[in-house]
Amino acid sequence: MAVNIEKYSSLLNELKGKATLIAVSKTKPVEDIQALYDLGQRDFGENYVQEMVDKQAVLPKDIHWHFIGHLQSNKVKFIAPFVHLVHGADSVGLLKEINKEGSKNNKIIDCLLQIHIAKEETKFGLDAEELKQVMANVEQFKNVQLKGLMGMASFSDDLNLVRNEFSTLLSLYTEHPQFSILSMGMSGDYTIAIEEGSNMVRIGSLLFGERNYSKPFLSGKNMQ
Numbered sequence: 705m706a707v708n709i710e711k712y713s714s715l716l717n718e719l720k721g722k723a724t725l726i727a728v729s730k731t732k733p734v735e736d737i738q739a740l741y742d743l744g745q746r747d748f749g750e751n752y753v754q755e756m757v758d759k760q761a762v763l764p765k766d767i768h769w770h771f772i773g774h775l776q777s778n779k780v781k782f783i784a785p786f787v788h789l790v791h792g793a794d795s796v797g798l799l800k801e802i803n804k805e806g807s808k809n810n811k812i813i814d815c816l817l818q819i820h821i822a823k824e825e826t827k828f829g830l831d832a833e834e835l836k837q838v839m840a841n842v843e844q845f846k847n848v849q850l851k852g853l854m855g856m857a858s859f860s861d862d863l864n865l866v867r868n869e870f871s872t873l874l875s876l877y878t879e880h881p882q883f884s885i886l887s888m889g890m891s892g893d894y895t896i897a898i899e900e901g902s903n904m905v906r907i908g909s910l911l912f913g914e915r916n917y918s919k920p921f922l923s924g925k926n927m928q
C-alpha cells in the first residue's frame with residue numbers, strides 16, 4: 705500500500721477549517737483511492753478523462769470526482785454525467801460545451817475558471833482580461849455554475865514568486881463576491897497557498913507517493 709496514512713491525517717488537521725482537500729489520484733491504482741475512501745476521503749482529483757471514467761466505473765458512487773486537468777471540448781461528454789467540479793475551464797468555447805452536456809444530462813455542472821498565474825508558458829489558463837470576457841459571456845450558460853477560480857504557481861524555489869502568484873489569484877478571486885472556491889496549492893506549495901487565501905488544495909504525491917506514469921491504474925488492465 706503506497707498511501708501515506710499518517711500524512712493524510714496530519715494534513716486533514718492542518719487544513720481543518722481552512723481548505724478542502726482534493727486527493728489527486730492520477731496514475732494511482734484504484735486500491736489507493738479505495739484506501740483513502742475507507743478513511744473517509746470523498747474528494748478525488750484526476751487529470752485524464754479516460755482514466756477518470758475508468759476509475760469512476762469501479763469505485764463507490766458517492767466519490768466527488770474533480771477534473772483538474774486540461775479538458776478538451778470533445779471529451780466533456782464522457783465526464784459530464786458524474787463530474788463534481790471542473791477545475792480547468794479556460795475558454796468560452798469549453799464552457800459552451802460543458803453547458804451543452806450539462807443540459808443533456810439534466811444537471812448544472814460546477815466549474816472553476818483556470819487563471820494563468822505562473823511564469824511558465826506551458827501552463828493553461830486565462831489572464832485578467834480574458835477572465836473579464838468570460839465573465840461577460842457566461843450568463844447565457846444555464847447549465848454551468850461558476851464557483852470560483854483555480855491556478856497553478858510556477859514550479860520554483862523562489863517562494864516569493866510563488867507567494868506573489870497566489871496573491872494575484874486571490875485578488876482576482878475577491879473581485880467576484882459570488883465566488884466561493886479558490887483552488888490553489890499542491891504538494892510543494894500548499895502551505896503558502898493557504899496563507900494566501902486558498903480554500904481548496906489539490907494534493908497528490910504527498911499522499912500517494914511519486915507518480916510512475918508507466919504503471920497501470922486498474923489492476924490486471926493496461927489502459928490509457
Ligand SMILES: *Cc1c(COP(=O)(O)O)cnc(C)c1O
Pocket residue numbers: 728730751772773856889890891892906907908909910
Ligand atoms: C498533478 C496535479 C496536482 C497534484 O500535484 P502534487 O504535486 O503531486 O501534489 C495538483 N493540481 C494539478 C492541476 C495537477 O495536475
